[in-house]
Amino acid sequence: MRIALGIEYEGRNYAGFQRQNEKNSVQGELERALSSIADEEVLLQCAGRTDAGVNATGQVVHIDVTKERNDRAWVMGTNTMLPKDIAVTWAKHVPDTFHARFSARARRYRYILQNTLYRPGVLSHGLSVYQGNFDIEKMQTAALILKGEHDFASFCGADDETRSTYRCVHFLEVSRHGPFIVFDIAANAFLNHMVRNIVGSLLMVGSGSREITWFEEVFKACDRSKAGPTAKPGGLYLVDVTYPFEFQLPQRDYIGPLWLP
Secondary structure, three states, rough: EEEEEEEEEOOHOOOOOOEOOOEEEEEHHHHHHHHHHOOOOOOEEOOOOOOOOOOEEEEEEEOOOOOOOHHHHHHHHHHHOOOOOOEEEEEEEEEEOOOOOOOEEEEHHHHHHHOOOOOOOOOOOOOOOOOOOOHHHHHHHHHHOOOOEEHHHHHOOOOOOOOOOOEEEEEEEEEEEEOEEEEEEEOOOOOEEEEEEEHHHHHHHHHHHOOOHHHHHHHHHOOOHOOOOOOOOOHEEEEEOOHHHHHOOOOOOOOOOOOOO
16 A cells, blocks of 8 residues: 655754664654554655755655555554654555655745844744845846746756756745745755755845846856855755645645744
8 A cells, every 4th residue: 555644844853854874864763653653664755855954844755555554543653653853744545656756746945034133042943044134026036037947057966966957947936024034936846955055046136245147147057156155954944745636635724834824
């Protein structure tokens, strides 16, 4: 039987999603807990591997098991075995044609920064802090350059092993909510560090240290060394993964952190 599960986690205590030898990972914790409930060794597949320190509210995984459990048992039982910063939010029996990674049509990330002089106390691990004045309109104008299918080599991490750096960005919106600046981006797939590298360059435009024309030239250069710095990991969330309607996967009531729409 194939089971799809929705996963939420805070990434600061993990060396990334992917299982790693001698390092704590989200995948490792999930497989340990799921294996206990399944009463057999479980290996999972995920929609997208997030980096160290990156969070998720909409990660999707699937597992193959031989023993029957109802969907509620997969959620409630697994959560009793997981650390407090990882949770299963839903589970559903799916056909063998479903694959958490290869069936996905789009992924959506949200990057949240607090634009204040002081660091937060209550939300200290849910976002990153950037000081200074940022022009939202200029960043949004620059962001529109990325829409569509392009070569995103300028925003690709050096350790990315993907053969092609072409991706299709469906939308990228920059908005302000009081002291928070939010970058909302969806694409068919993402390169390693792609979102954080894009945000880092957009922040240079927003701060006035670089112009929109610079951002466009950097994008066309397909050269990571010409782009801005990688944004901090703490404010990044995988908030949604889109699948064909035929699988009828559960939908969350919110996208991303609860304190923002």
